[in-house]
Amino acid sequence: MSRNKINISILIAIIFLGILLFFLNLFVGSVTIPFADLFNVFFGSEGNQTVSTIVFDYRLPQAVTALFAGAALSVAGLLMQTLFRNPLADPSMLGISSGAGLGVAITILLTGILGASALSTMGIWSNLGVSLAAFVGATLVLMLILGFSSRVRNMTTLIIIGLMVSYLAGSLTDIMKFFSMKEDIHAFVIWGMGSFSAVGTSKLMFFSTSIVIGLFASLLMSKNLNVILLGDLYAENLGVNVKRNNLFIILVSGYLTAIVTAYCGPIAFLGLAIPHLTRFIFKTSDHRILVPVVMLIGMVVSLLCNLVARMPGFEGNLPINAVTAFIGAPIVIWVILRKR
């Protein structure tokens, strides 16, 4: 069988696995919904009200959130890894998530001081505020990292700088939290553990649309992503405006990371593990294939993580970060060992 045919078969298998996981996400949880009831909710006339509420108000939005967040983080990771030509690059490792956290912390503190009220009481503005703050925080850290990257040639140095920036942002976040209102600190801690359940029905449309815009933008970048794999000088010689291109990659990657981080908290490991897994399965570095497939596998693994976090017994309280690391870390180790 040719490589292409193998890839297509794997792709079909992954899509089926994704569909299966999506439905499992709908009927596995603290309340297990029998398949017949689930079927009735979607297609039947006499739907059970409780089942309908659980499925439409909780599980469906959560599954859709997991889907988009998984795709977004994985693509953001792929963009970072290609940009830095470093397999360890990942939005969270470069301090981007910490930047988002700091943005959120500052916003929480400021609304506490200026508005004299807890951010969590401000309804729709609180969501917009948190998202915007996370986005601004993430982008600022990204710009800082990009500034450093033009100075240091060595990518290991840059990652160390990223880690330090990450610690710095974390430290500032802790200071902000110290001065914040109690209600918000609790909200911040919950936010920090990561969850796909916070988006909910009301914000789902906004969340999904924002992510789709970022995913679409990254699909348009495949050609230049392929060229910069050769190195900056080669890319420039082939007519690519490397500086502008790098800035665009960082913007899209930061945008995706920021939106997901804002709504779901800093979710680790998907961005690092999924691009590795995809490259390893499909044995290619062609971004015209990688970008869409990374999205797909990101969706599937994210659904899997959400399912595990929701398994009966965890009562929906297991932080998603515990699961992504548990699944992601072995993937990275396995892939790296198989390479050598």
Place this chain on the structure above:
Amino acid sequence: MEVLRTKDLHIGYKDKAILPPINVSLDEGNLIALIGPNGAGKSTLFKTLTAHIKPISGSIELLGKELFEYSSKEKAMLIGLVLTERPDDMFLKVYDVVASGRCPYTNFFGKIEKEDENIIQESLEIVGINHLKDRYFNTLSDGEKQKVMIAKTLAQNTPIIFMDEPTAFIDYPSKIELFSLMKMLTKERNKTIIFSSHDLELLLRYTDDIWMISKGKELVSAKKDDLLESGILKEYFNLKEDIKI
């Protein structure tokens, strides 16, 4: 036909010229070697002539037009580049590296059309690496990698090609192979190739012209045959022994 000419060109970084003004010209179909000790400014000269850094002053005319008046896409269709740094990616295929040479010609999504495919195929065959096209770039020897990068540059279809130390880190038989490939490209494909190299004995056998630079000295361009007979090589680099081939 003249493809490149510099007038009072000052090169360097941050307004500090590292060499006296450079006045050279380059004819189509020639193979030119740039020689000189490390740190003399070979890389800076290459980066300036390939428009990666701006000259401090003076002009570079490419096919009768000022280099910086070309758009980056036009430049990509005129100047090809082979560097010592190499792509390093686990799953990068030889074919994909060569195909990236079509970048200035393909559409927004980088779609390889039939014509591009023919040119990629031809480039692989000219360099003699057709059998390697499905291999991963990382698994090749240094000499093979260098040929892939040359094939990429051929796919780019530029009249001028710059090569930065193409024969460094390569075993002797591969060096000879590369030199004769470069010579063939200039004579049979009418490419103009400028390369830097430290393999003096070898390059003297293949090149047409030689450009010499040395710290603070004026760039001297000379025909290979004149160079050997006049003893200028010995004098320019302050050598103790005669150079005979």
